[in-house]
Amino acid sequence: MEFIHIYHTNDLHSHLKRWPRNQHFLTSKRTQHEAAGEDFFLFDIGDFIDRWHPLSEATQGQGNIKLLNEAGYTAVTIGNNEGINFPYEGLNHLYDNRDFDVVVANLYNSKNQHPSWLIPYKIYQTKSGTRIGVIGLTANFSLLYELLGWKLTNPIEELKRWMEPLKEDADIIILLSHLGLNHDERIAVVYPEIDVILGGHTHHALPEGKQVGQTLIAGAGKHGRFIGQVTLQVVDRKPIHQQAKLYNVMELPAVQDEKAVAKELYRKGKKLLNQTITTLTNDLPHDPFQETELSQILCRALREWCDADCAFINGGLILGPLSGTVTAYDLLTICPHPINPCKIYLTGKELTEVLLETRDENWSQRQITGLGFRGTIMGISVYDGITFDENNVIFINGMELELEGNYTLAIPDMFTFGHFFKEIFPNKKKEYFLPEFLRDLLKWKLEK
Numbered sequence: 001m002e003f004i005h006i007y008h009t010n011d012l013h014s015h016l017k018r019w020p021r022n023q024h025f026l027t028s029k030r031t032q033h034e035a036a037g038e039d040f041f042l043f044d045i046g047d048f049i050d051r052w053h054p055l056s057e058a059t060q061g062q063g064n065i066k067l068l069n070e071a072g073y074t075a076v077t078i079g080n081n082e083g084i085n086f087p088y089e090g091l092n093h094l095y096d097n098r099d100f101d102v103v104v105a106n107l108y109n110s111k112n113q114h115p116s117w118l119i120p121y122k123i124y125q126t127k128s129g130t131r132i133g134v135i136g137l138t139a140n141f142s143l144l145y146e147l148l149g150w151k152l153t154n155p156i157e158e159l160k161r162w163m164e165p166l167k168e169d170a171d172i173i174i175l176l177s178h179l180g181l182n183h184d185e186r187i188a189v190v191y192p193e194i195d196v197i198l199g200g201h202t203h204h205a206l207p208e209g210k211q212v213g214q215t216l217i218a219g220a221g222k223h224g225r226f227i228g229q230v231t232l233q234v235v236d237r238k239p240i241h242q243q244a245k246l247y248n249v250m251e252l253p254a255v256q257d258e259k260a261v262a263k264e265l266y267r268k269g270k271k272l273l274n275q276t277i278t279t280l281t282n283d284l285p286h287d288p289f290q291e292t293e294l295s296q297i298l299c300r301a302l303r304e305w306c307d308a309d310c311a312f313i314n315g316g317l318i319l320g321p322l323s324g325t326v327t328a329y330d331l332l333t334i335c336p337h338p339i340n341p342c343k344i345y346l347t348g349k350e351l352t353e354v355l356l357e358t359r360d361e362n363w364s365q366r367q368i369t370g371l372g373f374r375g376t377i378m379g380i381s382v383y384d385g386i387t388f389d390e391n392n393v394i395f396i397n398g399m400e401l402e403l404e405g406n407y408t409l410a411i412p413d414m415f416t417f418g419h420f421f422k423e424i425f426p427n428k429k430k431e432y433f434l435p436e437f438l439r440d441l442l443k444w445k446l447e448k
Helices: 016-035 054-058 062-071 088-092 142-148 155-169 181-190 258-272 293-306 328-334 348-358 438-447
Strands: 002-009 039-044 121-125 131-138 172-178 196-199 210-212 215-219 226-235 238-248 276-279 310-314 325-327 341-347 381-384 386-388 394-396 406-412 430-432
Touching: 002 016, 002 196, 016 039, 016 062, 016 226, 016 258, 054 062, 054 258, 054 328, 062 258, 121 155, 131 155, 142 430, 155 172, 155 181, 172 181, 181 196, 181 210, 181 215, 196 226, 215 226, 215 238, 276 328, 276 438, 293 310, 293 341, 293 381, 293 406, 293 438, 310 348, 310 386, 325 328, 328 438, 341 348, 348 394, 348 406, 381 386
Parallel strands: 002 039, 131 172, 172 196, 196 215, 310 406
Antiparallel strands: 002 226, 121 131, 210 215, 226 238, 276 325, 310 381, 341 406, 341 430, 386 394
């Protein structure tokens, strides 16, 4: 009989406030299990990096890789924050200095080859000779990966391709899944030969895991609030019992100087971003519920960048004012979202429906979570190239909107991923502009 201890994290999103405690706990557990002669594995299930944090932005993720190295991770898979929030070369060299394996089966380069920095699966061997096969899959944002120069295949089809070699090579199969809980549950039904699914993407926290057939599904929430542990009891290289649990990080013993360490990570990034973008002669105030010069500048930049007839943004995208000397850190602070520009093609009738919805009296108070949005509230709609008269008649660049006409609308891409305009947007032609974020457009416009 042997005991195999598997620890896992997911969706940290560069929330490094708790990281010193996370790292100390993981290092202590490794020492404890190794002293007992037990096997220890540590995996991250993606979205460890999020460029809202100054260290992540300033180092293009390299600061996060250093943290993973120091904690002694066995392997990671990538999430959408690693996969589509860096330019091609940024992701291609993100893991150059890693001390762990990167396991992603469904990511290929333009030559239909796995890039050199990843492997589809890896076989690890315990001290007793049990072979553990670990395969990784990431969420299927195939269009956005393609725009960046990558090819992303359907994760379920890719899993089917690798299951036979995995079953031949491994006694125990573990899936690192940045796909979301619903996908994990379906996979467990279709592939009962997978012993454990360590999940992420939908930020699900499963205090004791979830048993689906023969497969144990685990997930550790988000932002480093929990660390997951799965313990496998193995006889003759086959698991006879498996157990999942979560550790609440804030209930773990405090680590000496942990607040100072976390603040230093932030300060280091801030110092690296102390690059002057421009110097303002007039202050640019911020108010999510009033159209301001600052929100107008961003909206105009969005329309010009996308070469669209008109544009709108929500005032809640901007989180603060600008004044005096504006640095790269300032732009990150007021616009931390990994949101890209998008141009969508609409008829005049469709554009009318969209714009009238943005003027609904409840629109500005809507709460937003996810979709790359790092604020809290929608805020007022801000327009460029769009005006309304006292009877709500719409004008596009001074001309009355024609219901049978065709128009292009520039928007933040989050409106194409959520539950906004769902009767219109899903089937319309869209152009996404990557890798630029909205703060890059704001920088471009302020420099001009």
